[in-house]
Amino acid sequence: MSVAPTTTTDASLFKKMKSxxxxxxxxxxxxxxxxxxxxVDDEKSIPKRSKRIKVLRLRLFLIHFIRALAKHTFDFFILTRTWLFVFIFLICAIEYRRMAPVDPHITLSKIIFEIISAFGGVGMSLGYPNKTTSFASVLSTGSKVILIATMLMGRHRGLLASMKDQEVIEYSAINILVRRREEYILQxxxxxxREITVKGKNNDPTVVHF
Incomplete structure (x- = not known):
């Protein structure tokens, strides 16, 4: 018998932390x-109260700081240019033993061109001497996998932006709901x-009603 997964199980780690x-x-x-x-009527309890208030302020500051840090970190990692730099770095790290000056035909500029071309999905390549295939054919398997991932990301590059927009919409909606809730509680x-004050005045024997 299959059991439907709960919302907590399906939620991502980031959403769990945010909630x-x-x-x-x-x-x-x-x-x-x-x-x-x-x-507070007792003077002895005033220092304890001020200490508790300081602890609560520090706790609230840390919570807001961690929330802002997590949000900005998530925004940074869903940026396309961040992943392009990461992919270029990974290919250079994989091919560093074969790059110039060992092989003058495998340079950083060619790797950057291949990454940008793969992301754009244009199918252009600089090639390699004495090879009829593209420049990617002389790279190692790990670099080819990274190029494939870059092509997939370029094909679905609007997906990350839509995820960010959805995150902003959800965050704004939750803020509105929380503010409404606080306003209703305050009201x-x-x-x-006011009701207690009015009842107290009505029940006060010193007040003469005409």
Whole structure:
């Protein structure tokens, strides 16, 4: 019997981390609200309260810092030019024993040209002397696999941009929902305080009603 995978199982590691940090942020804000809403009459408890508030502020700062760092790291890695530089570096690392001056026909400029050509899907190659095939034929197997991955990425280069746009839309929608929730909570708390204040005035025997 097949069991349908849950949302938690299908979620990526990045989304799990982001949801965890969001929950921790909301929890920290709630703890801060409770701490600020307490009435401190004892002077001895004031230093303890200030220490707890400092800890909550530091915790909230770290949560927001990690969230921003994770978001910018994700944005950096989904950029196309980042992967192109990575692929060029990997091919150079694989072919460094055969590159110039060992073989003057395998140079960095030719590798860059092959990567850009593969990404663009134009099918152009600089070739190799005494070879009727393309320049990629003289490269090792690992470099050929990287060129294939570059061609696939170039074929679907709009996919990464759409993933980034979807991430921005989801992030904005979640922020709007969180803000709405906080506004509703604040409105309900304000209305309750007003009701309690009005009831207290009505029940006060010193107040004379005409």
């Amino acid at each position: 965890f940090l969001r929950r921790q942020s909301l929890l920290t804000k709630e703890l801060a609200r409770k701490e600020f809403s307490k009435n 309900s708390q304000t209305s309750r305080i």
